[in-house]
Amino acid sequence: MRRAPERLVEKPFDLLIIGGGIYGATLAWMASSAGLTTALIEKGDFGEATSANTQKIIHGGMRYLQSLDLSRVMESVRERKRMLQLAPHLIDPLRCIMPIFGYGIKGKEVLTAGLSFYNLISHSRNDGMPASKAIPPCRVLSKADTLQLLPDLQTQGLRGSAEWHDAICMNTERMVLGFIRSAYNSGAGIANYVLAEKMERKNTHYVSVTCRDLIRNTNFDVVAQKVANCCGPWIRDLIKPAEAEKQLHDLHFVAGVNVITRAIFSHRVAVGLRDPADPASRLYFVVPWRGHSLLGTEWFAYKGNPGEFKIKEEHCAELLKGFNKAYPPANLGLHDVQHALGGLVPGSLTRSSTGPQLKPWNHFRLLDHSEFGQRRVVSVIGVKYTTAAGVARRVLGFLFPERYIENYVTATGFSTADDKPERLPNLQTRWDSVFGESQVRRIASTYGPFAEDVLKSASQCVSISAGKDNGIDLVRGEVAYVIENEMALTLDDIVRRRTDRGTDGLPPEDELVRVADYAASFLGWTQIYKLKEIEDLKKHYLQFN
Template sequence: MGKIIRDIGKAEKENFELIITGGGIYGIMLLLEASRRNIKTLLLEKNDFGGATTLNHLKTVHGGLRYLQSLDLVRFRESVNERKWFVKYFPEYVSPMSCIMPLYGNGLKRNSVMRGALMLNDLFSINRNMGITKDKKLPGGKILSREKTVEMFEGVDTKGLKGSALWFDANIEEFQRLIMSVLRKSVDLGSVPLNYVEVKELKTENNKVKGVKCVDVENGEKITFSGDVVINAGGPWSREISTNFDKDFPELFKKNLMLWNILFDRKALSDCALGLTPKRGHGHTYFFHPWKGRLLVGTGEIVVDDIKNNVKVPGKEINKFIDDMNTAIPGIDLKKKDILKIYAGILPASESGKLSKKPVTIDHSTNGGPAGLYSITGVKFTTSRLVADKTIKKIFPDRKPSGYESIFNIEEDHGDISFKYDQNVNEESLIKLKKIVEEESVLHLSDLILRRTSLGENPKRALDSIEKLRPIFTGDKKWWAKEKSDTEKLLKMENNE
């Protein structure tokens, strides 16, 4: 697969048909969709690829069960199709995940209502397994008896328990490898992704896009790249970028909704993801995921002002969150000291503070802005490819895409790397990690630990592994000392609390 080479000088000499600002999942999927249409594309990311909101997502590729409640069949079908896309083309990283929701006979959460919902879910997603290998197929849902529910989730609150709903979604275990796989495929197809390049200004002539002016974050040098079309896919920074390039478009991100998941140093409660609603309180359902055998719980949310450069969940919100967990499961007794890692990010919300329902695309030229400038924001990781496909199709209607089958060789052996939760770095993994450092634009130790592999998903293990990684980096003693200390701070959550 294509190697990601950070050759800024070479990229400066080229004229790109498309430049993407922002290397989160939306920018990365835009790169893939442009690349498969043979559009010469440059992607610029100010930090590391997928390192902002994208890194913090719950790693679930959602089908559409939640959209059935509002009978939003369009979003339902889109989600099911996109889930299928991920399972079909990345079977080595994406697996079916069973989910259970205990039922207590209240409101919609009654056995009869949920039985109907699960039947509709299966019926409307009848094609969900088409083209998917046997071991990755998603079975249909069903209602489990009270006894079976207790067997599958011992800690369930049995008071008033009537049974549970069982359905299947998909889970990305080696999420970082999936991201790198998409980037490397795009390189294979002729595109250029560059990390640690911050886009500062738009270059225009006669109100037409000509390129972007940037700074190399590694050395502060100014750089200019030439291109005919620019898409701003800056996620939470999209309004700021839009304002710098042209003007503000509040609809891109009306309000900032901070979402978070917390990984606890506890064994998972079940092999299934559990959808649980604390009996007292606001009726919010939390998911207790078995993340590589550990307990990952989400999702908490609050509307915040502008804290995009330092996403910290306030201490009182963490206390409330833990309180909710302890109310949802009798006897679990989670404590703040059990927290291993907090995953937090900012998503777009409506004026009323509810998570936005739809992606937003703006063609700046239709509002008097430069021709060739577009801005997009999306809401879900799951539908990022679809949004990218539609956007590129609209901007480059004459460019025909090659099929995914010709791009993703399902049988291909990526010689890839995965880490079980407690698995340490050994001789064999070190060889693979060295290859990653050489081939995937790894500039910093934290790139490798947090954004190329799942090593950092177990912060204790990652801290223990740091010294073993020293031989695969060529930087000098001073460089290593700084990298080590910066990474240790991240892993010890010194910037998170």
């Protein structure tokens, strides 16, 4: 996948997508798979904004039973299955439990009935799925079984726990990239570091979007029959103020912060917890994450410019304080935090007895900007990573009602073949003797269908330092591969969104410098530029005082 913005001006497209988060990426994949000529531009790197900063849960929608939102439950069950089918190397079922204290609406009896109902309505969740990706039925665990999993849990009032399975995406950034690569393979014109500045109606059939190539510092226009604004928190930037006032007057942003901490529980199970003394208190969710815990979420109103949102020490401290109250044995301090992830979700002000409250939206919104003509320019505002592909299908149905859009479950950027039992052993037979068993396993789980290509590329990369040949170098091979084939242009792209080296914290200095040296040699960076890239990357990691 080569970056070639000049391809975007060659011809008018059926559909131009602005924004390369999960919503733009899934839309580009589906549109190009359906045979539409498609373009996608992203002002930064693919998936670098909200979509990189989720709690990594691919929801099965159990929680929506509480509000009896059955269509959302069914949508989540369907989309969780699609994600598991598409990217088995990145997504796995995740066992979750939530302790039950007391009686009433959140008591054991009501939950038992709710879980049975969920099992019933999601009965087809495993049809056609391999055993390794099967989602077991929900059930209620006894108090003794709960304490076996969480031995330090408060026993007073404990009546057991609800057990269900969601799924976890081990690399949300590469998941976005998988959709982008699939769209590219189906002929889409795609470029990162291209900012859409302005949209104009060109004539009755076309819309013209003025773009700025942020790498070459040039401007150009992309012309398309239809345009989808998938800019996430930047959704207002391309809409005329009067239109934004009319259609988005109730849009506010809610910021969410999650932290990666030392492992809080010893079992590989996600746990939902709230202060047992206060059933109305905030629910915290602890997800097992690469030998650590991913704890969330601290939510608060955000009024600033989306590009200026920054996680601060006080957000993390507030999160830990609330969680320590809900689960005192954790006793977490800032020194336990190794990385923090945060982003913005859409919300509205609602009235409550204690005054106005900001609540995240429950459903995505699709806005038709009729000043460009009916069904010509739309804005798509998503609420969950999980359901992006389902929303993409609905958006295409709206923009191209005359066309049947298939409910796709395969894509070339991923591979269902990856789940075939012979895939990893085949890679291991060929490459273990060259790179070692654990490295081949890591490459397989990071790159999925492209693992063989990465290993081949690496087998031709020899590390030379101080004029000495040090043999084959996997790191150099990975850096070469992602620059050549995945449009990685910065150290940040390489470390945080391609090679999986900086996903759960800042890599050690020597590793960082090594990756930067290789990137510099492939991309022609000067020494000063390389040091600036290292400094820019470090800004994405929190340093507490």
